[in-house]
Amino acid sequence: MKSRRIFGFSVSLILINLASIMERADESLLPAVYKEVSQAFNAGPIELGYLTFILKFVQSIACPVAGVLILYHDRPVVLAMGTAFWALSTAAVGLSQRFEQAAFWRAINGFGLAIVIPALQSFIADSYMDGMRGTGFGLLSLVGAVGGIGGGVLATIMAGHEYWGIPGWRFAFIMMASLSLLIGVLVYLFVVEPRKDPLAAHGADDGTERVMLVPKGTVTVSSIWSNSWLAMKSVMRVHTFQIIVLQGIVGSLPGAAMVFFTMWFELIGFDNNSSASLNSLFLVGCALGSFLGGCIADSISKYYPDSGRVMCAQFSAFMGIPFSWILFTRIEQSVENWNAFAVTVFFMGLCISWCASGANNPMFAEVVPSKHRTMIYAFDRAFEGSFASFAAPAVGFLTEKIYGYDPKSFETSGGSAQGALALSKGLLAMTVLPFGLCSLFYSPLYVVFKRDRDSAKVACSKELEMIS
Structure with missing residues (x-):
């Protein structure tokens, strides 16, 4: 089965990237309207952090489900299934009338994202060669950032208005859910599984992309548990995986804490549009940095x-x-310093976003066989995300209990200098130390990556000999 092409571009890859756009848009909605949600549910930073925590935590513990599903179903089916979960739950969050309802539907939203994200990553890994995967993952991140920026900006701007009697932030959730559901249907109808597409293997570099799924007639409860357990053990004992997960546990904390950026800018005194612009510049920097980092890493990896x-x-x-x-410490927290904030957040995003596209995701694809790629991405998200999910509540706790943030800071217009200072201290504590530990924890890969990559190639060769 061949993927259709439009002007030389694969329809499958186009739709996969559109799905990434909607996934990132969905994740950016709530942080962009923290102020309005805080007022609607009378919630402070701790409660807002809990809404982020429950999504990330459920997403993390449910990620291995994607690895199991991929063993028995094509990825377009799995992606469509996950998209339906996240779309319907996103709409439900927008319709929630109580904090408890929003928290429940955020958990369901996390389950849908847990299915989608590892499947997207393994799809890209199977569609590019070893020396091009950094660019492929960077491109996925770049176009996905369009969704993150668009979703965040749109929700922040819409939050100050009403549409047919519906508060803007609620309408943004409902509208985004409808678009996500549409993309899910298109993925199900038109995306071709790379393992069935003879032209998809820019990534058919080791022959393993032809590995067949388990035939439906042979699927039993016993075989599901047996095959899943074998796949899990195969992934968990890879040293490269263990090291990347270790660095990711601390390295993902800053990104999870940065969901408070929009709220921090508004506390400083910036209006909705200015806050959205600053957050967008940070996301643009991250998007360009992810693509740039992937390309640079691909180039350097050819020589080293x-x-x-x-x-x-x-x-x-x-x-x-x-x-x-x-x-957080050198720029005076004043609306007069918009330009300084803009330059800093843009270049910050440009420089700190190389790890996933340039290193983690391409290296994962090289240290396990193709049939286990979804599983390794799923377990990476499970371990990293479960720890990172505590970052947002931790920022809320530090801000309120240690640095003296008052949840009533938003009741006065023009921001709150005391609230902004408290939040900036919480954000600083959750960024500087984790960044340093993350950089340090990468060091063992200089020794173990080559060994794991060579072992994976030997294993793939033996599988091909047995099949032959």
């Missing part, structure tokens, strides 16, 4: 195949330290 990607990741993680220090 065993260490090039690791060097790029360490540089990117380390750069988070000076930028966090400048952003």
